Amino acid sequence: MKLKVGVFKFTSCSGCQVELIRMNEQLPELLNLVEFKYWAMASSKLEDGPYDLALVEGAISTPECIEEVKAIREKSRVLVALGDCAVTGGVPSIRNWMSQREAETIVYPKPGCIRSTRVYGIDEYVKVDYYLKGCPPRLENILEVFKAVILGVKPRLRQHPVCVECKFYENECLLTTYKQPCMGPVTAAGCGAICPNVGRVCEGCYGPMSDPNIASMVERLKEIGLSDDEILRKFRKYAGMSKLYREVAKL
Ligand code: SF4
Ligand code: SF4
Ligand code: SF4
Structure with missing residues (x-):
């Protein structure tokens, strides 16, 4: 049976998903083993979970994001933080070093209707199984996670400097x-x-x-x-x- 995969985006530049799209060489072989059930950047056909593997890009920065990432976690057997924004808050977390209202006022002309939170990686709210570090993570590391989940083993991601x-x-x-x-x-x-x-x-x-x-x-x-x-x-x-x-x- 094929691995059911969902790819999700929160506060991010989408660069990690672009890196994922770069797998066009490996894609024909990969599609024998996985099925993308939900990937809004790649397909308008979006299917609900459960998912065997959820790749989550982006930081959590609004109350709505918190609820959404919790819902994705409930539907996913293995959940992976895809890229720095999801791992630690990444570049968007720079806004944490000023007050919430100051940041909103710089970005939006009428910030009154904006409801943002401090920016965190997704593990502030849900359990994360694997962390794909990088801005963006290199494709070979992303493929290592696919391989490991397909084989049911831990991915070999480097910890050294x-x-x-x-x-x-x-x-x-x-x-x-x-x-x-x-x-x-x-x-x-x-x-x-x-x-x-x-x-x-x-x-x-x-x-x-x-x-x-x-x-x-x-x-x-x-x-x-x-x-x-x-x-x-x-x-x-x-x-x-x-x-x-x-x-x-x-x-
Ligand atoms: S050397 Fe690697 S980790 Fe360091 S900034 Fe460049 S891409 Fe990022
Ligand atoms: S980790 Fe970097 S490349 Fe990936 S979404 Fe965040 S800012 Fe973009
Ligand atoms: S060996 Fe020197 S140049 Fe290379 S990454 Fe380390 S500090 Fe930088």
Whole structure:
């Protein structure tokens, strides 16, 4: 029997779903094994659950989102947070660093009818089985989750830092050699170190690795000349609401 899959979107830019759509090469084979029952970006035929696998993109930012994500959880055997917005609140969570009303007033000319909440990843409200980190997660990691759920095993998602992948490519270290503010030491791997590979610092878009040494990262950023405010922004940019970064993100 085919795996019944639902793909859902909350507060997000849809970039993670675009990454999912990139699987056109693997799609014919995948469609022998899975059936997309609900994926509004890809099809107007939307079927209700139950789902074997729910991929949930986006942060939770309104009272309606809270109820909807709970309903999706009830209908889904395996629920996956697809991308940083769903994992930690991601880029939309930047608005948490100002008052709710201030944020609403900046965005909407008449914010009176807007009912928003603080922005959180989905596990603030429901149990999440697997986290696909990244902004967006790389397609091969998404496919790893499909494979694991089809086989009934745990997906092998990397927990080590970007630096490990960076070293596979024998890059000169931007942080230690060139004193550039690379977040690789505290950031989860999975992207293939694509930024350092082209001489750009890691901005931390996969969020924190499993056990980041945050105090040491802050020290190193100070040593190379970043101000407290610049350091704060580094940690807030993608994952300020993650449990691992919340303390430092409030500096
Ligand atoms: S994680 Fe990044 S790419 Fe994915 S929806 Fe959020 S902002 Fe877009
Ligand atoms: S360049 Fe960045 S990712 Fe690569 S080893 Fe240095 S700190 Fe780590
Ligand atoms: S190197 Fe860092 S910023 Fe670049 S894609 Fe990977 S995790 Fe994201």
